[in-house]
Amino acid sequence: AIAFVSVIMLFVIPVFEALFADMDIACPAFTQIVVDASRLTKYNIIFIVIGIVIFIVVFTRIYKMPPGRYSIDGMLLKAPVFGDLLRKSAVARFTRTTGTMMASGVSILDVLDMVAKTAGNSVIERALMHVKKDMAEGRAMIEPLMESGVFPYLVCQMNGVGEATGARVEMLTKAAAFYDD
Numbered sequence: 001a002i003a004f005v006s007v008i009m010l011f012v013i014p015v016f017e018a019l020f021a022d023m024d025i026a027c028p029a030f031t032q033i034v035v036d037a038s039r040l041t042k043y044n045i046i047f048i049v050i051g052i053v054i055f056i057v058v059f060t061r062i063y064k065m066p067p068g069r070y071s072i073d074g075m076l077l078k079a080p081v082f083g084d085l086l087r088k089s090a091v092a093r094f095t096r097t098t099g100t101m102m103a104s105g106v107s108i109l110d111v112l113d114m115v116a117k118t119a120g121n122s123v124i125e126r127a128l129m130h131v132k133k134d135m136a137e138g139r140a141m142i143e144p145l146m147e148s149g150v151f152p153y154l155v156c157q158m159n160g161v162g163e164a165t166g167a168r169v170e171m172l173t174k175a176a177a178f179y180d181d
Contacts, residue, residue, distance in 0.1 A: 006041070009037065009038045009041040009042070010038070010041060010042055010045070013034060013035060013038035014038060014042065016031075016035070017035045017038065017039075020035075059072075066122070069122045070122045070123060070126070073121045073122045073123045073124075074123050076121070077121065077123055077124075077150075086121065087150075087152075088179050089179075090119060090120060090121055090124050091151060091152060091155055091175075091179045092176050092179035092180045093118075093119070093120070094115055094119065094124070094128070094151075095155060095172045095173070095175040095176040095179065096172070096173070096176035096180070097111075097114075097115050097118070098111050098112075098115055098172050099168075099169045099170075099172030099173045099176060101114065101115075102168065102169050102172070103169045108135065108141070109132055109135060109136060112128050112129075112131055112132040112135070113129075113132060115128060116128035116129050116132065123150060124150055127148035127149075127150040127151070130144055130147075130148060131144040131145055131148065140160070140163060141159055141160070141163055142156050142157070142159055142160030142163060145159060154175065154178070155175050155179075158171040158172070158174065158175045159171060159172065159175070
């Protein structure tokens with residue numbers, strides 16, 4: 001997409017700009033904004049490329065440090081549209097993996113440890129490690145899940161019902177199917 005837009009800005013828009021200039025027609029406001037953006041891109045391409053490279057280098061260095069990764073992962077989860085999608089994807093992965101591993105006879109504390117490491121998001125990983133710690137101290141799983149603020153209410157409630165009725169695996173599988181959809 002970046003390459004496509006770059007080609008349009010650098011090569012296609014200048015053709016239209018010349019066409020409008022030859023016809024001696026005033027461009028509509030939106031067209032003029034696009035033409036001006038094209039000029040800006042064309043005459044400052046070196047600075048734009050250098051800026052993008054610097055941004056990528058700084059971003060990757062920050063993301064490699066635990067506090068930076070936690071902050072960026074938190075922002076990603078709060079991002080409009082994509083944040084909700086990332087959260088639902090992570091919740092589906094968490095519920096499915098937890099249900100499958102528990103059905104195989106793995107203890108819940110071991111499951112939480114493994115699922116946290118494969119969460120793909122440090123905010124969710126930290127929340128799961130807190131859940132594990134609280135469960136090791138004897139608390140029910142629903143309480144730390146709710147307190148984390150990371151997991152949707154539905155997942156917490158389904159897990160709580162499953163825990164109370166002894167059908168946690170079935171409830172987690174149903175939650176996973178819901179969030180997969």
